[in-house]
Amino acid sequence: MKSIYLALIVLTLYSCSKPQAQLAPPPPSLPVATITAGNDTTYQEYPASIEGVVNVEVRPQVSGTLDKVFVDEGAFVSAGQPIFKINEQPYRASLNNALASLHAAEAAQINAQIEVDKLTPLVQNKVVSEYQLKTAKAAYDVAKANIEQAKANVSTAQINIGYTLIKAPVSGYIGRLVKKQGSLVTPADVEALTQLSDVHDVHVYFALGEQDFINFKEQYPGATLKDKLKQLPSVSLLLADNTQYARLGKIDMIDGQFDKNTGAITVRASFANPQGLLRSGNTGKIRLSLQHSNSLIVPQSATVEMQDKVFVFTVGDSSKVKKQAIDIIGKSGANYLVKSGVKTGDQIVLSGMDHLQEGTVIHPEKATDKIAKN
Structure with a gap:
């Protein structure tokens, strides 16, 4: 009897000392969504310089003492209005x-x-x-x-x-007055007396790189550049403070050749400027719109950047995730427009990617049936 009692004690102690098997943690629950395709518009911005339709240097054609200056800097003058008087x-x-x-x-x-x-x-x-x-x-x-x-x-x-009586050759705004009354002026002077700018309409010049120019041409129908110019949508002008100019412009000129030094081609857009808010010498940015048909839409928040590449985590069989590189062609709002790497119908993880590894099993939670387009 005593031996049976001892055996029970040993069995009890052994069972208490044996480690219990640990249960595997459940897979993380992460929101997923389905990739869709749609038509969207992206915008590219290019540094630009603004010039009046007419920019004229006003220079003396005879030498002499400047007797009178009839206008002040920044004043608007009409064509034929006297500006300077040289001693006659x-x-x-x-x-x-x-x-x-x-x-x-x-x-x-x-x-x-x-x-x-x-x-x-x-x-x-x-x-x-x-x-x-x-x-x-x-x-x-x-x-x-x-x-x-x-x-x-x-x-x-x-x-x-x-x-000896110098008149305004065109209507416009007077620039800086380099010479004052009493100064000696000659036609050989390095600096002009002033500059006169007609800014009722302005030309805005910007440059497109070769690849941007190719993409730009492919967006619109037409056998020639002249035909394509007619199909171009209006463009916006962002001023130096990033505010948008109230009026839209129209691209009306593309330079005849690329600049050998920069590898870019000059493009001109014209804007109406009836209030004279824009002046020659202003700078800004031209915003071009590009249409994208059947582009794949991926939220920027669902991507991870590593070594100059952008990845998403796709959800495959058995709810395993796979890190997939994507090729981005533009951005619209909070979404990326994707050219390749994923396809319509693929499911991607929307958040919590920081701790995911290749092959991790998750519990997908449907955030939305489809990714919303902004």
Whole structure:
């Protein structure tokens, strides 16, 4: 009896000391969604420079002292409005001198004509030789030529006087006034007196790289670039503070060749600017829209970036996850537009990817039937 009692004690102690098998933790419950395809629009932004439709350097065409400045910097002027006045006294004196020379030439012509008229009957009556008449006629021709030369000198002097009053060649806004009243100005000055910009409409220039240009051309129908330009949608202009300009523009010019140094081609968009809010020299960004048909939509929050690549975790058989690289072609709102790596109908994990490993089994929870398109 005693031996049976001891055996029971040993059995009890052995059973208490034997480790119990640990239960495996349940698979993590993670939200998943199904990838869909749809049409969407992405936007590309390119640095741009703004210029008025007309940008004119105003330069003097004669030398002299700047007597008057009729406008202030930034003022709007109309075509033909006086801007500067150069001292005209030296040119007025040149005009008077030219007029005097003209009058002298006219008098010399009269004298030459008188001499011809006097000698003509004498030659006919053989009183004097014909040689004297020919000499008189030659003198008359010289006097006539001197009149033409004097008239040209008068015209030149008058033109120079006209150049002393500098007028606006086009309507627009006055730039910085480099020279002030009393300054000596010449046509050879390095800097212009000012710049005049017509900014009722502005041209916005930006550059496309070769690959961007190819993608840009493929978006729109047309056999030639001219045909494609007609199909292009309007473009937006973002100003330096990232606010969008109120009016939309239209791309109307593509340069004839790529820049060999930058490998880019210049594109121009035109914008109306009736209030003059944009000025030459402004900078900004052109926003181009690109249409994508049947693009796969993947939330950015469902991706993981590693070594310059973007991955998602797809859910396969037996609820095992697989890390899959994807090829992104654009971004729309909070979603990536994907070209390859996944396909329509694939399920991907939406969150909790930080602790996932290849082959991990999860418990999928349907967050939504389909990924929402923003």
